[in-house]
Amino acid sequence: MACLLFDKIVFGPLKSRRLGKSLGVNLLPSNKKICTFNCVYCECGWTHPNASSLQAHYKFEDVISALEFRLHELSVNKEEIDSITFAGNGEPTLHPDFEAIVNKICVLRKKYFPEAKISVLSNASTLDKPSVVRALKRTDNPILKLDTCSEEIFELINKPLVNISISQIMKNIIASDISHVVIQTMFLRGSYNQISIDNTTEKEVALWLNMLLLIQPRSVMIYSLDRETPAHGLKKVSLEELELIAKKVRAIGIDAKAY
Numbered sequence: 001m002a003c004l005l006f007d008k009i010v011f012g013p014l015k016s017r018r019l020g021k022s023l024g025v026n027l028l029p030s031n032k033k034i035c036t037f038n039c040v041y042c043e044c045g046w047t048h049p050n051a052s053s054l055q056a057h058y059k060f061e062d063v064i065s066a067l068e069f070r071l072h073e074l075s076v077n078k079e080e081i082d083s084i085t086f087a088g089n090g091e092p093t094l095h096p097d098f099e100a101i102v103n104k105i106c107v108l109r110k111k112y113f114p115e116a117k118i119s120v121l122s123n124a125s126t127l128d129k130p131s132v133v134r135a136l137k138r139t140d141n142p143i144l145k146l147d148t149c150s151e152e153i154f155e156l157i158n159k160p161l162v163n164i165s166i167s168q169i170m171k172n173i174i175a176s177d178i179s180h181v182v183i184q185t186m187f188l189r190g191s192y193n194q195i196s197i198d199n200t201t202e203k204e205v206a207l208w209l210n211m212l213l214l215i216q217p218r219s220v221m222i223y224s225l226d227r228e229t230p231a232h233g234l235k236k237v238s239l240e241e242l243e244l245i246a247k248k249v250r251a252i253g254i255d256a257k258a259y
């Protein structure tokens, strides 16, 4: 598959269905994905087994100067942005200076684009670190992945490369008490390595709804496959079906949108 790896620290702005005009910040190396998960649907391709922790990384100063340069350029050109978004080649919270970078970006946002939101797309596997939780609380959109609430499906879809269970992740999300947390869930079905995968079954969705009641997120983003996936044999869930799931979320009093 064609892997979508970003070769720069700052990229875009790109038009995002969920975040509007989004200026991306990639804290991870440009030549490979670094992540604690190895999701079957990851747009960056498979995670190398040794790439679940960050060894080499962009320095704090380099991240900040690249971002300030681009924010200055956009502001001089009178180009608007809606979001400064931590995304890119893997899990951004693995960067050792994640909190310091978020703090500095809050200052730069105020200077150049006070209306823009700061968003983070995270798989929630590092919430055991107090510095990550503090940083996420400072952002406007801490968007955490929760594709399933059952261990079996977690192993099949997210394929963790570190010793963590989905029940621990769910406990960490609740304990982190991020009042404005947003949950994002990828729904899919199909098979991989001849094992069937489906997180849209009645049982799966019921478990997930119960967890949402405990987490009480500010909102839920529901989506399905959009691009080629590293695992073959996966199927996209239709927007109509995603809408039905979103309706169930709204029925328990939580805002939800299907994309």
Ligand code: SF4
Residues within 6 Å of the ligand: 035, 036, 037, 038, 039, 041, 042, 043, 044, 047, 089, 090, 091, 123, 145
């Ligand atoms: S958590 Fe995100 S970056 Fe990591 S493997 Fe999954 S989709 Fe890719």
